[in-house]
Amino acid sequence: MRGRSTRNRSAAALTCIAALGALTAGCRNDTAPAWEYPELGTALSSLSRDLDERCGPTATPAGCAKHLDGLTAPTERAFAEVLDHKLLDVRTVAAMNDLDRARAERFTAGRAARARQEPHYLPFRRAVAAEELAYRRMLSELERLRTAPPPGDGTDPV
Structure with missing residues (x-):
């Protein structure tokens, strides 16, 4: 039982890290339209x-x-x-x-x-x-x- 709980916590931690990374990337202006007209x-x-x-x-x-x-x-x-x-x-x-x-x-x-x-x-x-x-x-x-x-x-x- 204990192994399953640890895996769930690890998966939750990885999910949080991925979500924070996505949010951080989303706060940049790298999705701006092409400037080459x-x-x-x-x-x-x-x-x-x-x-x-x-x-x-x-x-x-x-x-x-x-x-x-x-x-x-x-x-x-x-x-x-x-x-x-x-x-x-x-x-x-x-x-x-x-x-x-x-x-x-x-x-x-x-x-x-x-x-x-x-x-x-x-x-x-x-x-x-x-x-x-x-x-x-x-x-x-x-x-x-x-x-x-x-x-x-x-x-x-x-």
Whole structure:
């Protein structure tokens, strides 16, 4: 009889220890939602894929410029997502400003190329390449923001 009582006490003690461990684990913030913002990740991978496919090494400057114009709306949606999640920082703002400047330079160079009736006008080609590079920098900045862990490791006690 005595052996059974000892086993019951041991089982009860183990159950209490397991319950305390579960309660302790439950008081941590490790069940918080994923901070990697999957919607933003989808938008960024789509933008990156579009940029790779449409402005590859075989694309003409005019063709690439046309496709860059089509990336404006998805880029603004991704940037709006960053604002919604309050992820904005100085580097991202600088990357967006660089993109805006590169786009303005491309428009100016495009007008000059059309006036000269020269689709492979060197300043236009350079402006298209600069805008493509600005898009890539902006995408890498947004990806950096998306994947940066929140302050702490996200499992701080509540």
